[in-house]
Each structure stands twice: as structure tokens, then as C-alpha cells.
Amino acid sequence: MRADRFMGGVLLLFAMATLWFASELRILPSSSTTVTTRSLPFAVGVVIALGALILILRPSPRLLGETLAPVLRPQAMAFVALLFVYALTFRYVDFRFGVWLFMLVSMALLGERRPLMLAIMPIACAAVIFMIFRYGFIVLVPTWI
Amino acid sequence: MDLISLDTLGAAAATLFEPHILLWCLAGVIAGFVFGASPGLTATTGVAIATPLTFGVDFNSAMALLLGIYASGYYAGSIPAILINTPGSPGNAATALPGYRLAQRGMADYAIGLSTVGSSLGGLLSLVVLLFFAPALSTFALKFTSVEYFTLGLFGLMCVAAVSGGSMIKGMIAASFGILLSTVGIDQVDGTTRFAFGFPAMQAGIPLIPALIAFFAIAEILSQIHTNTSNRPLVAQVSFPVAGLVPVFLRNWWVVIQSAAVGTFIGILPGTGPTIASWIAYGMVGKGRRAAAGGDDAAAEHEQDTRHLIATEVSNNAVTGGALVPLLTLGIPGDTVTAVLVGALLIQGIDPGPFFIIQNTDLFVVILGVLLLSAILITVIGLSARRVLPKILAIPYPILTPIVAILCITGVYAVNSSSFDVILAVVMGILGFLLLAFRFPMPPIVIGLVLGPIIETNFRNGLLANGGDISVFATRPISGSLLAILAIILGWQVLRSLRKTS
Known part of the structure; x- marks a missing residue:
């Protein structure tokens, strides 16, 4: 068709x-x-x-x-689903934890296999993005603590 | 020009030398380098993501950041175009032809140097046009009534739909979809609620920033998942002294002027952009060169590639100043980035339109100053770090994509602290991803969303003011002329597509 x-x-x-x-x-x-x-x-x-x-x-x-x-490639569909779940749960999950988890899962999904990268990048990104938004742009992102 | 006093110029100059403005502009230029140079990400994506972040900063800082991204994003797309034959953005597609040919001959350093200086010259020359042309047009625009604003809005929207790439029918459908999105919420004239479907959050309408991020950023990153281009080998560079670029530009001064004029003019036309400008400038040089060269030896080929590269880079950056002319004088975006800048100006409580320059001359001069500062920073950073800039291409795609996605979502949340906006943006982004797969262009959707209220309100006000007489849209000189031009453009596009299919 x-x-x-x-x-x-x-x-x-x-x-x-x-x-x-x-x-x-x-x-x-x-x-x-x-x-x-x-x-x-x-x-x-x-x-x-x-x-x-x-x-x-x-x-x-x-x-x-x-x-x-x-669109129908499993990798693309999985990333879309992950993004959708991240958006749905955004207000309920601690921003730092959410960024860390989203980074970790999506990096693995998109093909990152180096253990050091998977260990360091999500933590570093969560910390840096949180600092930028919370203290740089004074955005009250959802937090548990 | 008589609108701008020396005092205003002095105050604006003092503002530009404030350390925090310099830092914001530097941050914008660096972010623009990253967004422009990463294939799949564009200056529009960068400005869309950065716009919600300007919520907490003053106008000068916001413009320094956003215009820095705008100017450097248009330039930086040339880096992957030259090095790996993959334009960072569509506006640099024409650069890939001469640029990659030069890089294959070991002249990548020379090509990046030409691109850097050419982009800065394009930006600076279009700035001169903005300085002299915008205040005059702004004064003229005060005579416009609802009739002219309706026609201008329609003209801008149809131009985007007709020339945004691919099928014109899909462009029209996308523009209509954008207008339909703009009708969601409370009708500005009657006060009735449309298409809210019981969601209280929808009564205020589809918010602009989440829509911009959805269609320009989220849809783009999703559509890049299957095209990972970052692992292509980079070409080895032979160094070329910066001073050696001066005689090249002096020799090709006419190409610079001609391409800057093309870029600025194309930028002024609503709905066009750097892609069209660079191809036209490229074509204009091509014709002149064949007549002059006559032969096809290596030196002539090198000279021809040099001219083409200068033409494409000068023209695509000259679009920046040109595209700001209709935005700052009429409130009509000149290209996709200026459509996003409408959102940025609204965040700052500023309504772009004919009164903007008259009532906010100081802010207009700051915009000019920031563009000048961006051009200087592009030259300084671009030339001094041109051997480091290609490293941007080495940022692994599995890291860059989630970071951009997180910045999109957090940026949307930052505007209203609304989780509904976050969900709406992701849903619209997924819709945009599907539409992109079917080759529907994104710019008409967003520009339809921006121009929809302008078109509807002015159409209804125009009819009310003229006793319901619809012929007024054709009989008033400016409105009638624009409608005639629009009919010619649409007719030409229909004929072209019919000829193509037959």
C-alpha cells in the first residue's frame, strides 16, 4: 500500500x-x-x-x-515508550533519580555498552542538569528530599 | 535610523560590555556550536530548548543567549558538512558540496576558515540592513489595519507551506493542522471554548513553548534514532594560516556582497530560510564562475569551490538579520528560529509588532548589539578553535540523544511548572515523529500555531470594521498585492507539482 x-x-x-x-x-x-x-x-x-x-x-x-x-524499529519504539513513561511520571519522581534512570536506560537502549560510561554519565548528567535548573534557572523541579 | 538616538546607542553599548551579557552570549555561541554541528540537531532545536530557560532572566541576557545560539547554530552546521559530508542542518546542505570537495583535497582547515569568516561577514552585513530597514518598515507598518495583518499572516503561512520542502499539499495540510491547534481553547473574539474536551488545562489553548519543543526538538531527536551519523571518519586537516584568508575574501568581495544581499532578502520573506538562501547564492556564483573560468584545471576547481563555499556561508548567516526584520516590525516570523523567538519575546512580556521598535528602541539596539557580539565571538572562537570544533562530532549519539530529551522535558516544565505541559509536549513530539516519517514538514505546523490567532482575529476584525464586506481584502492596495503574489506562488507550485507527477 x-x-x-x-x-x-x-x-x-x-x-x-x-x-x-x-x-x-x-x-x-x-x-x-x-x-x-x-x-x-x-x-x-x-x-x-x-x-x-x-x-x-x-x-x-x-x-x-x-x-x-x-517508526516501527524496536529501538525507536522502546525509546518513544521510555520517553512517554518519563513524561507521565515526571511530577511524581525525584528529578535527580528520574534523570539518572532515564539516562541509564536510554543510553543502554541506544547502544552504549561501556560499563564506565554507563556508571558515570547518568550520575554526572543528573547532578549537572539538576544544578543548572535548580540553582542556575531557579526552577523548582520535583524532589523527594 | 532617526528613531535611534546616540544616547540609546551608547546605553546599549554599555549593556553589551556587562560581564554577564558577554557570558550569556558566549554560552549561547558555544551551545549553538554544539547544536549546529551535531547532525540531526539544528539551531532551531537549540533555541527551542533554551527558550523556556530564559524565563528567569532579563531581556538582555535572554537575547544574548538565544541570538548567540541562532547565529552560531547557522554557522556550525558547516563543520560536519565540510568534514563528513553531512550537513549539521538543512541550511548547510549547499556547503557540503564545495566544502567536502576541499576537505577531500586536504583543505578542511582552509574550508572551515572560509566558512567561519564568511558566516561572520554574512551576519554583519545583514545587521546593517536590520539597522536601517527595520525602523523604516516599523513606521510604515503603523498604517496597517486588520485587513493588512490578516493578509500578511496568510501570506507568511502559505509561503512556509509552499516552500518548506517536499510536497506542497503536505505543507498545506501541516499549516492547516497548526492553525487548528491554535483554535484550541477560549476564542479571543467570542469567548467560547473550542476543542478543550473537558481538560481545564486546555482552555488556555495549546501553549506555544511545549509545541515548539515538541515539533522542532522531540520529533527531530526521535527521527534521528535510526540515522546515527556520528561514527563517520573525520578527514585529516592540513593547517592553513588565518592571515591567508584575507586575500581570498578581498579577491571575492563581490561574492560576499551578492550573497549577503541574497541571504538578507530571502530572510526578510516570511517562511523562507537559510536553505533556500544558500542554494540561490550557490547557483548565482556557479553561473558567473563558468563564464570566467572556462577550464576545469585544479586551480580553477579550487577557486570555484572557494567561491561557492563563501557564497553559501555568507548567505545562510545573512538570513539571521533579514529574518528578524518581519518579526520585529510586523510580528510575523521570518524563519523557524524567529517563530521560536516569538515565544521568547512573549516570556519577556514583549509583543512583537510595529510598536516594538518605536516603544522599545533600547531593546532593539540591544538585539543589534547582541548579533554583532555573536558575529565577533563566532569569528574569534571559530578561528581559534577550528581544530577542536570537529570534536563536537565525536560526542557519542547514545549520550547526546537522552541529554537533549531531558533538556526538552525539563525546559517545558520550567515554563509553567506544569506536568500537563510535559505530557502534551511528548504526545505532540510523538505525533511530529509520525508526521516526519510520512514526510510532512514541521515548520508550517509551528508557524500555523503562531499565526493562527493573528489570521483569525484580524480577519474577523477586518470584516467587522468594513461592514462584513469581504472584497476589502482584495481592494486595499497592500492586501490585494500580497494576495496576488500569493496566488502566483501557489499557482506556480501547483503547476510544478502537476508537471512532476505527470
Whole structure:
């Protein structure tokens, strides 16, 4: 399957959803002009729908498998998942511990195998980044102690 | 120029010599070297990550840091382009051709020297244009009404969509998506809430800084996971004296002037940037050289590569001053970095637009001074450390990527201390990663987000002020002319893409 055709389909559904949600927006009785709060989302939804149709009808030769290959690589998916978990738990975990753990796991995931690097870099980064943000930029990052 | 008094210039000069400003600018230039020289990271990524950090510092320090990254990031992309034929950023793609050829002949040191001096000259010459052109345009822009602002916003957005690379249809969809994101939250005209889906945090809209970091930084680092380029062998350098560069530039003074003019002009056009500028400057030199050289012996080839390298580096750094002209006079970003700078100015409580230079002449002069300081620092550090700079390429990718990811997330958190913003940024970054895989350009999304409110509010205000008469957008001279130019650009792009597919 052509990548553009697949993306065109997804975007067409997205545009339909946008148009539906835009039609549900409340218009104030005092709105006097013909251009309302719905107008821009409607216009944008129409442009996305037209663009999606063009992608479906005139796709580039690139295949879906080839396009999704970099996204579906286990290393990339694992790093994305790790980043997502880090963001979700950011406010609950001590900043220094979170940076250390994220650095350690992601360095190993991205191919770092030198034990000394894995031992030193996460600790050094956690300390330096914490000092910069906490005392340099006075950002109250989450801490346990 | 009559807007800037000698007293203001003196006060700004005194500010620039304050030690903390020098240090911030130095930090910015060094950070710009790292972001520019690391393939996959760009000046835009660097400025996006650094912007939330400026929350706790004053305007002068913030500009010193961000403009330092901006100027040196555009230059430093030439280092990997010359040494390993991998441009640090798209704006240095044209540099890779003559630069890598010179490096293969053992002239890497000479090529980096040319790139350093050329970049500084480009930055300085565009600064002169900013100094003389911006105040005049700012005064002229005071005559603009909502009608002109709507058309300018639309013009900038469509230019980005049309020329940001790849398919124009994808550019248009990306720009529309950016505008759609800008409609989330409370409508500025009616006060009704749009697309908040019950999240109280979404009522204020999609925050700009998390979006900038998501689409320019997180999406970029995720898309670089499969292209680790940092292990390529570096070319051995033959040293070349700095003094030897002077006659080279004197011999090619016309190339410098021509390329600076191209870069500055391209920079002024909303939505363009260093990539387009450097290719145009490269092409202009190419034509002149063939006519003059006639032969293809080694000396002529060396001279041709020298001219091409000077042209690309002067032009891509000349974009910096040019791109600040529409930002500081109209509030319309000239390129991706200036789109990020909108966020930085808002953090400082400054609304960029026609009143900026008139009401804040001192701050405008500080911006000029910081750009001048950055150009000087680039020259000094670039020339004195040009044998050390290639070591940036040796930072292992498994270390650099997580550090950048942590800086992105912490930077987002630093703006509002909001964990919701952190999650939003990562979700948008993952979305950007997917869109990049399908070759959707990122700049139109972000510029759509910045320009969306300008376009919508001014369109509605323009209609209200003119009794709902939509023809006013075509009949007013500036607005009508911009719409006509826009129609020509879009028509040309559609014809080009139809010809390509057929």
C-alpha cells in the first residue's frame, strides 16, 4: 500500500471529525457577523479533507512499509515508550533519580555498552542538569528530599 | 535610523560590555556550536530548548543567549558538512558540496576558515540592513489595519507551506493542522471554548513553548534514532594560516556582497530560510564562475569551490538579520528560529509588532548589539578553535540523544511548572515523529500555531470594521498585492507539482 494513500485516509477521518466537532461548537446569540467561532475550524477541516483526497488520488510512489520502518524499529519504539513513561511520571519522581534512570536506560537502549560510561554519565548528567535548573534557572523541579 | 538616538546607542553599548551579557552570549555561541554541528540537531532545536530557560532572566541576557545560539547554530552546521559530508542542518546542505570537495583535497582547515569568516561577514552585513530597514518598515507598518495583518499572516503561512520542502499539499495540510491547534481553547473574539474536551488545562489553548519543543526538538531527536551519523571518519586537516584568508575574501568581495544581499532578502520573506538562501547564492556564483573560468584545471576547481563555499556561508548567516526584520516590525516570523523567538519575546512580556521598535528602541539596539557580539565571538572562537570544533562530532549519539530529551522535558516544565505541559509536549513530539516519517514538514505546523490567532482575529476584525464586506481584502492596495503574489506562488507550485507527477 502507498504511504500517502494510507495517510490520506487517516487525514480524511481526522478532517471529518474536525468538521463534526466544529459543528458542535456553541455560537453566542450576540455574534453579529457571518464569521463565527466555527468558521476557522470549518475552513481548516475542509482544507485538510481536500489535501487528504489529493494524497489518496495522487500518492507518491513511497510504500507504507518503507515509511513506517524507522517508526516501527524496536529501538525507536522502546525509546518513544521510555520517553512517554518519563513524561507521565515526571511530577511524581525525584528529578535527580528520574534523570539518572532515564539516562541509564536510554543510553543502554541506544547502544552504549561501556560499563564506565554507563556508571558515570547518568550520575554526572543528573547532578549537572539538576544544578543548572535548580540553582542556575531557579526552577523548582520535583524532589523527594 | 532617526528613531535611534546616540544616547540609546551608547546605553546599549554599555549593556553589551556587562560581564554577564558577554557570558550569556558566549554560552549561547558555544551551545549553538554544539547544536549546529551535531547532525540531526539544528539551531532551531537549540533555541527551542533554551527558550523556556530564559524565563528567569532579563531581556538582555535572554537575547544574548538565544541570538548567540541562532547565529552560531547557522554557522556550525558547516563543520560536519565540510568534514563528513553531512550537513549539521538543512541550511548547510549547499556547503557540503564545495566544502567536502576541499576537505577531500586536504583543505578542511582552509574550508572551515572560509566558512567561519564568511558566516561572520554574512551576519554583519545583514545587521546593517536590520539597522536601517527595520525602523523604516516599523513606521510604515503603523498604517496597517486588520485587513493588512490578516493578509500578511496568510501570506507568511502559505509561503512556509509552499516552500518548506517536499510536497506542497503536505505543507498545506501541516499549516492547516497548526492553525487548528491554535483554535484550541477560549476564542479571543467570542469567548467560547473550542476543542478543550473537558481538560481545564486546555482552555488556555495549546501553549506555544511545549509545541515548539515538541515539533522542532522531540520529533527531530526521535527521527534521528535510526540515522546515527556520528561514527563517520573525520578527514585529516592540513593547517592553513588565518592571515591567508584575507586575500581570498578581498579577491571575492563581490561574492560576499551578492550573497549577503541574497541571504538578507530571502530572510526578510516570511517562511523562507537559510536553505533556500544558500542554494540561490550557490547557483548565482556557479553561473558567473563558468563564464570566467572556462577550464576545469585544479586551480580553477579550487577557486570555484572557494567561491561557492563563501557564497553559501555568507548567505545562510545573512538570513539571521533579514529574518528578524518581519518579526520585529510586523510580528510575523521570518524563519523557524524567529517563530521560536516569538515565544521568547512573549516570556519577556514583549509583543512583537510595529510598536516594538518605536516603544522599545533600547531593546532593539540591544538585539543589534547582541548579533554583532555573536558575529565577533563566532569569528574569534571559530578561528581559534577550528581544530577542536570537529570534536563536537565525536560526542557519542547514545549520550547526546537522552541529554537533549531531558533538556526538552525539563525546559517545558520550567515554563509553567506544569506536568500537563510535559505530557502534551511528548504526545505532540510523538505525533511530529509520525508526521516526519510520512514526510510532512514541521515548520508550517509551528508557524500555523503562531499565526493562527493573528489570521483569525484580524480577519474577523477586518470584516467587522468594513461592514462584513469581504472584497476589502482584495481592494486595499497592500492586501490585494500580497494576495496576488500569493496566488502566483501557489499557482506556480501547483503547476510544478502537476508537471512532476505527470
